[in-house]
Amino acid sequence: QQQVKQSPQSLIVQKGGISIINCAYENTAFDYFPWYQQFPGKGPALLIAIRPDVSEKKEGRFTISFNKSAKQFSLHIMDSQPGDSATYFCAASMETNAGKSTFGDGTTLTVKP
């Protein structure tokens, strides 16, 4: 019930291409879905987040698509750049659960120049 499944585990994209990372959850009580970006040796940092009452959110080159009925959400990185090479984590949390987040296992993105 608390799992968040993330795919793919790793992704290689050419510069300028679109990177797509998918996540699926089971618990319909989750009400907040952030994506984090982590560079080697650093802590994760919030990239973009969405609530389930919205189907899409866009910030610059980053877009979250959210499908409540399918219990899936995805991160799209448009015009991928070598500087986007990092590990990306999706997460899901509930306001009523001490704000604990359940994280996906991460996707290592490599953008080739």
Place this chain on the structure above:
Amino acid sequence: SQTIHQWPATLVQPVGSPLSLECTVEGTSNPNLYWYRQAAGRGLQLLFYSVGIGQISSEVPQNLSASRPQDRQFILSSKKLLLSDSGFYLCAWRGSGGLGTQYFGPGTRLLVL
């Protein structure tokens, strides 16, 4: 603005030695605090969380303990380290009444030899 500090940044300890990692948050009051461990190339494992001074919840039974002696201070400890305790330890905070975003510290790299 809020900032989160962790120290030390790197630590090499022998098996059986004690451990104390410290995390402090500035610029916010009554945050929820979290300790995570991240094994190399893996996801985030929630170890402990706290919603207030002296209130600690353990997620995974193990060789570690946590304490929150002050509102914005969170400490991770062990009496005797095991080889399996090696990893990247991350502290995070979240506003007690805010959105579900967690803000991570820079992390501590622990190597137990």
